[in-house]
Amino acid sequence: EDKVVQSPLSLVVHEGDTVTLNCSYEVTNFRSLLWYKQEKKAPTFLFMLTSSGIEKKSGRLSSILDKKELSSILNITATQTGDSAIYLCAFHPYSGAGSYQLTFGKGTKLSVIP
């Protein structure tokens, strides 16, 4: 059974700190790994990492995929209170039926205090 594990489960930092969130996976038929940010309701898409795109960056956020170690990290530099959220990692496999199904980790709850 495919499994996605995120660590830490929660994290409290001060504004301006840099944080690294971890995601490891035990999966078959890897297609991509996705990161989402969930504040109140809808998870919002951050990054999609694939074998052909193992590093992504957007502003203060960046992510790297390590296919050898079966893991990914999400870095946030110069954190702001607006970064407070649950960060979700999800695995997307290749499927013979062509279906789109994500397996999510339990998430990391990040709290940024002023």
Added chain:
Amino acid sequence: KAGVTQTPRYLIKTRGQQVTLSCSPISGHRSVSWYQQTPGQGLQFLFEYFSETQRNKGNFPGRFSGRQFSNSRSEMNVSTLELGDSALYLCASSFGQNSPLHFGNGTRLTVT
């Protein structure tokens, strides 16, 4: 471009009743999937539809069902509600396998 739209935002039902949730995907997206989110289990896959066909179903009882219409809009139905069905139900849509999944704001279902 409008995002994924889910209605209603909140629902309160009693045990034994049934409920129907609605989802309109992003324009042009033909894949629509549903997820259940609870504090204990996190986000769990319910089912996925493409061109009105269910392509995959998660490990949920038969009380959970869904359908997709020709305009890609989707509904999910839960019959004979149980207390444990209380959750945030999220709908998501995608343009294709190499594109990310985009989520709606969800329907918060409370079963009393």
